[in-house]
Amino acid sequence: MRVSNAMMANNIQAYLFKHTESLLDIQERIASGKRINRPSDDPIGMGEALDYRTTIASLEQYNDNITDGKLHIDKVEDILDGVTDLISEAKGIAADLHPDMRDMMADQVVVIRQQVLQLANSKSNGNYIFNGLRTDTAPFDAAGVYNFGNPPTTGTKDYMIGDGLQLSLEAEGDQIFITGGNNIFDVLDDLETELRADNAAGITAQLPVLDQAVQTLNTTRAVNAGKHQRLDATENHNKKFKVNVQDLLSRTEDTDVVEAAIDLKVQQTAYESTLATAAQIVRPSLIDFLR
Numbered sequence: 001m002r003v004s005n006a007m008m009a010n011n012i013q014a015y016l017f018k019h020t021e022s023l024l025d026i027q028e029r030i031a032s033g034k035r036i037n038r039p040s041d042d043p044i045g046m047g048e049a050l051d052y053r054t055t056i057a058s059l060e061q062y063n064d065n066i067t068d069g070k071l072h073i074d075k076v077e078d079i080l081d082g083v084t085d086l087i088s089e090a091k092g093i094a095a096d097l098h099p100d101m102r103d104m105m106a107d108q109v110v111v112i113r114q115q116v117l118q119l120a121n122s123k124s125n126g127n128y129i130f131n132g133l134r135t136d137t138a139p140f141d142a143a144g145v146y147n148f149g150n151p152p153t154t155g156t157k158d159y160m161i162g163d164g165l166q167l168s169l170e171a172e173g174d175q176i177f178i179t180g181g182n183n184i185f186d187v188l189d190d191l192e193t194e195l196r197a198d199n200a201a202g203i204t205a206q207l208p209v210l211d212q213a214v215q216t217l218n219t220t221r222a223v224n225a226g227k228h229q230r231l232d233a234t235e236n237h238n239k240k241f242k243v244n245v246q247d248l249l250s251r252t253e254d255t256d257v258v259e260a261a262i263d264l265k266v267q268q269t270a271y272e273s274t275l276a277t278a279a280q281i282v283r284p285s286l287i288d289f290l291r
Contacts, residue, residue: 045252052249059242062161066235069159072124072169073228077221079119079129080176084217086112086119087184091210094191094203102203106195113188117144120177130173133157139173144185146174161234167227171220179216182209 039046090112093105120130120140127135137147158166177184187209194202 049249049253052245052252055245056242056249058163059238059245062163062165063235063238065159066161066231066238069161069167069169070228070231072129073224073231075122075124076129076169076171077224079122080217080221080224083116083119084214084221086116087210087213087217090188090191091207091214093195094206094210097200099198099200102195102198106192109188109192109195113144113185113192116177116188117142117185120173130171130176132170132172140177140185144183144189146178146183161231162238165234167230169227176216176220177213179212180209182212184213187213 090109093108096105117140121138122129128138129135131137131139131147134147139147141147157170158168161167187206191203191206191210194206
């Protein structure tokens with residue numbers, strides 16, 4: 001079979017196009033830092049990279065939720081710490097056996113009750129903290145009656161902190177401020193009444209109820225401390241897992257710079273060799289034409 005100059009020229013042109021395409025592909029990989037720049041580069045690798053990115057985004061959202069959760073727990077802890085101090089102060093008043101200042105002590109109890117009510121109706125980001133899912137309504141009215149809602153709306157807000165992991169952080173006021181069937185506001189009202197009546201037995205009778213209220217507060221605070229520790233542990237786990245997934249993503253789609261540099265050199269050499277071959281073929285053909 002006779003090979004014409006035109007056939008050789010076409011072959012050389014095809015080789016040049018192929019080498020040019022390879023050079024552009026390698027240069028793109030080096031410039032972008034990515035081995036996969038479009039699905040056609042590696043369909044399987046592209047799918048894996050998308051899965052890794054989805055996982056990373058989920059982990060970041062989980063840790064954002066954890067941050068919000070810890071801020072919420074810290075807010076609740078500050079409130080319960082204040083309530084504990086106030087109830088302890090009321091206990092001190094009830095334990096005081098001196099009758100000469102009981103009217104003044106009764107006035108103190110009124111202030112304590114007002115402060116406890118204010119704390120019980122605390123908000124976070126515009127939402128009431130101690131009314132379960134009914135965050136748009138104050139949990140306690142001025143009389144200290146717990147607002148269950150109509151119909152009752154109970155429950156807690158769950159924070160997604162990991163794949164399939166939820167943690168309930170919202171608290172319901174009746175579980176904190178109503179203990180053993182005793183509403184803390186009614187107890188403080190009774191203490192005020194007994195102080196003004198100068199009824200020593202009635203005053204002393206409030207002590208065990210106040211003790212129980214403090215115990216309930218301390219139990220709630222201990223539970224919240226445990227939840228805070230769980231959030232810390234889960235956050236650390238999520239961070240470590242994210243680093244591992246980022247490493248997998250990098251291995252899947254990032255350019256191996258050393259390998260790419262070698263590939264670039266090989267393709268440049270092949271391209272230059274093809275050009276040299278083309279020059280050798282074209283030169284004799286031109287001389288034959290001039291003859």
